[in-house]
Amino acid sequence: MSKKSKQPGFCVFCGRTGVTKQHMWPDWLNGVIPRDPREEQGHTQSLTKINLSSPSGAVIQPELQHHRGPPRARKIRKICATCNSGWMSRLESAAKPTLSALILRKTQCLSQIDQQSLAAWTVMISIVAEYTDIPTQSIPDEQRQYLKDNGVPPDGWNIWIGTYVGDKWRQRYRHLGHVVISKNALNALSATLPHYNTQFSTFVIGSLLIHAASTTVRNLIPVFKASVDRRLEQIWPLNKQFVTFPTATVLSDDDADYIANALSYRLLSKA
Numbered sequence: 679m680s681k682k683s684k685q686p687g688f689c690v691f692c693g694r695t696g697v698t699k700q701h702m703w704p705d706w707l708n709g710v711i712p713r714d715p716r717e718e719q720g721h722t723q724s725l726t727k728i729n730l731s732s733p734s735g736a737v738i739q740p741e742l743q744h745h746r747g748p749p750r751a752r753k754i755r756k757i758c759a760t761c762n763s764g765w766m767s768r769l770e771s772a773a774k775p776t777l778s779a780l781i782l783r784k785t786q787c788l789s790q791i792d793q794q795s796l797a798a799w800t801v802m803i804s805i806v807a808e809y810t811d812i813p814t815q816s817i818p819d820e821q822r823q824y825l826k827d828n829g830v831p832p833d834g835w836n837i838w839i840g841t842y843v844g845d846k847w848r849q850r851y852r853h854l855g856h857v858v859i860s861k862n863a864l865n866a867l868s869a870t871l872p873h874y875n876t877q878f879s880t881f882v883i884g885s886l887l888i889h890a891a892s893t894t895v896r897n898l899i900p901v902f903k904a905s906v907d908r909r910l911e912q913i914w915p916l917n918k919q920f921v922t923f924p925t926a927t928v929l930s931d932d933d934a935d936y937i938a939n940a941l942s943y944r945l946l947s948k949a
Contacts, residue, residue: 687755687756689756689757689758689760689761690756690757690805690809690822691757691758691761691766691805691822691823691825691826692758692760692761692826694758694760694761695758696758696759697755697756697757697758698755698757698758698759698762699753699754699755700753700754700755700756700757700762700806701752701753701754702752702753702754702803702806702807702810702851703752703849703883704770706774707781707883710778710781710782710884711781711849711883711884752810754806754807754809754810756806756809757806761826765826765829766802768829769795769798769799769802769829770799770802772795772798772799773795773796773798773799776788776792776795776796777796777799777883777886779923780796780839780884780885780886780923781883781884781885781886782884782885783841783884783885783923783924785922785923785924786922786923787920787921787922787923788913788920788921788922788923789919789920790916790918790919790920793913793914793916793918793921794830794914794916796837796839796888796913797830797831797835797837797913797914798825798829798830798831800831800837800879800881800888800890800914801821801825801831801832801835801837801890801892802825803881804817804877804879804890804892805817805821805822805825807851807853807879807881808853808855808877808879810851810853811853811855813855814853814854814855814856814874814877815855815874815877816855816856816873816874816875816876816877816892817877817892818875818894820832821834821892821894831914834892834893834894834896834899835890835891835892835914835915836890836891836892836899836902836903836912836914836915837888837889837890837891837912837913837914838888838889838890838906838907838910838911838912838913839886839887839888839889839910839911839913839921839923839925840886840887840889840909840910840911840925840927840928840929840933840937841885841886841887841923841924841925841927841928841929842882842884842885842886842887842928842929842934843885843928843929843930844929844930844931844932844933844934845931846931846934847882847887847931847934848882848884849882849883849884850880850881850882850934851879851880851881851882852879852880852938853877853878853879853880854877854878854879854938854939854942855874855876855877856874856875856876856877856878856942856945857873857874857875857876858875858876858893858895858898858945875893875894875895876891876892876893876894876895876898876945877891877892877893878890878891878938878941878942879891880934880937880938882934885924887910887929887934887937889906889910889937889938891941898945901941901944901945902941904944905940905941905944906937906940906941908927909927909929909933909936909937910925910927910937911923911925
């Protein structure tokens with residue numbers, strides 16, 4: 679029996695066919711952070727689904743998925759070669775010097791240009807990484823297009839960085855997607871909820887923790903700032919001329935766990 683031909687994939691940024699496999703984590707990280715032998719045994723992906731339509735209230739549904747190889751080996755087939763070697767490569771090259779220094783916990787004074795480059799890279803990696811958690815994918819087409827066309831984060835994004843000193847989060851990514859809707863609107867809905875419109879992504883690479891929140895619900899932006907500002911330094915939207923690293927507060931494994939979930943729990947408390 680002949681194999682069925684694969685359907686052509688479409689690039690999530692430009693819509694072209696001819697997508698190629700791309701590492702979620704860039705290859706150059708292997709030259710910055712040596713691989714931990716424990717990673718070769720495989721890794722676990724933790725997925726958390728939050729059902730707000732249950733009659734008994736919000737229901738949190740955790741799920742664990744086991745994958746072969748280290749997390750940095752994960753590949754995603756959603757990007758075309760033109761985007762990958764074009765604007766995405768330029769954006770990554772602009773952020774790489776800052777990223778490398780922060781990952782290795784080198785003392786840095788980040789200018790607004792540095793902050794913007796790091797924030798744009800974070801949006802790009804967040805978009806790509808969401809395809810490891812497709813059921814809760816939340817970043818819309820127009821935001822992907824905006825990043826491609828302008829090279830800066832679109833409206834509705836808040837991004838922070840912190841200094842990580844723990845062990846459990848050595849190289850980890852956590853993504854939480856939400857459907858945010860008013861109680862009145864929820865009561866008027868049928869069993870089918872609208873698409874996810876809000877997401878929180880937490881990345882740890884070496885000594886660098888990045889926390890990114892995005893939404894298409896405008897009045898949620900102040901909620902983002904309230905929960906993590908005391909532990910992290912905001913790099914987007916720009917609000918300081920310079921941001922120093924290492925940051926004043928260092929983050930343990932417990933701190934990383936808190937930050938990854940803080941904004942989700944804050945939303946649930948308002949549900």
